[in-house]
Amino acid sequence: MRPARVVVLGGGSDGVYTALRLERLVAKGAPVDVSLVNRENYLVFQPMLAEVVARDVRLLDTVSPVRQLLRRTRLFVREIEGVDLDRRVVMLAAGLSPRKQELAFDHLVVALGSVTDFRGVPGLPEHALPFKTLADAVRIRNHVIHVLEQSSVELDPDLRRTMLTFVVAGGGFSGTEVAAALNDFVRRAVRDYRSIPQDDVRIILVHGGTSVLERELASRLATYATTALAEQGIELRLGERLVAASPRSAGAVGRAADPDSHAHLKRAVLAEPRPLEQLGLPTARVRLQCEATCWAPEDMSPGAPEHGQVELHRALLRAICGSDGSVT
């Protein structure tokens, strides 16, 4: 009998943990052939990206090589260009050689994560920096260093204050963490610049809710985090959201854009859309319309409710081998 071909799209935590679970089946002798496609050959531990911005963690300490994590999975480091559900093939972009590739599957796991969405806020695409990938974290860190250097020789005090004002949008995990990391890093680094008045530094966190992390944590912890940020000197704009951005300003809802502040924007919200439509996958309200051969983890990250991951894996394993993991 031909092994069941499972193709996992995406090498984030969802994709890698799905492949690991399947590898356990393979180790028990199940006839399963696992492939994983990802842009990079490494898995990034995203909760540590803020520490990369703050230089508290070295770049390479946030990544793990997928090849070492997945010994029984075929890894394709390629851009996924499309999926043909009728033919049951995934189309991969050309790599160093100009030849495109197709991967046939019996079961497809779609774990492509989300992309930062700047749509709907004028000025954000041009003037904001996203914060999701390792490259984003490095770019933000380099940008901050560049800004410190430039403001140290800036003679116009108003412009210098503008340059040293950082706005973070979104008080979820990534926004809160990057605001705290920026605050630590910039206030620490600015001591080395004698020409910069330390009071010129402002870190502003704009968040639509009443406390940061209110969707992620219990209310007691969310309140604690909100108070801790304020005590560290972060200006919290709660109950507001960004509505516009320009090279020198960011407008929050209910407030006019303030030309003397808000020079740098970090949009840290992980938002829709997921890139499914671009791959030709059927969606409804940006969610994948699954069929029997197509599986999509909702969110199997370490912080997500465990049953999401477990239920998906059980269903997938049942479909492949008729049981939820114990192979006979």
Ligand SMILES: Cc1cc2nc3c(=O)[nH]c(=O)nc-3n(C[C@H](O)[C@H](O)[C@H](O)COP(=O)(O)OP(=O)(O)OC[C@H]3O[C@@H](n4cnc5c(N)ncnc54)[C@H](O)[C@@H]3O)c2cc1C
């Ligand atoms: C800064 C930050 C901090 C966070 N902190 C926490 C935290 O403390 N606790 C918590 O629970 N969660 C946290 N999260 C959220 C958590 O990291 C995500 O929920 C989790 O990473 C989702 O994993 P995923 O595998 O679904 O997606 P991703 O990690 O986004 O992985 C998707 C993968 O698919 C690849 N891909 C996408 N499209 C293509 C394509 N066309 N071709 C090839 N490859 C493609 C991408 O390159 C990527 O490697 C944080 C997220 C960020 C960004």
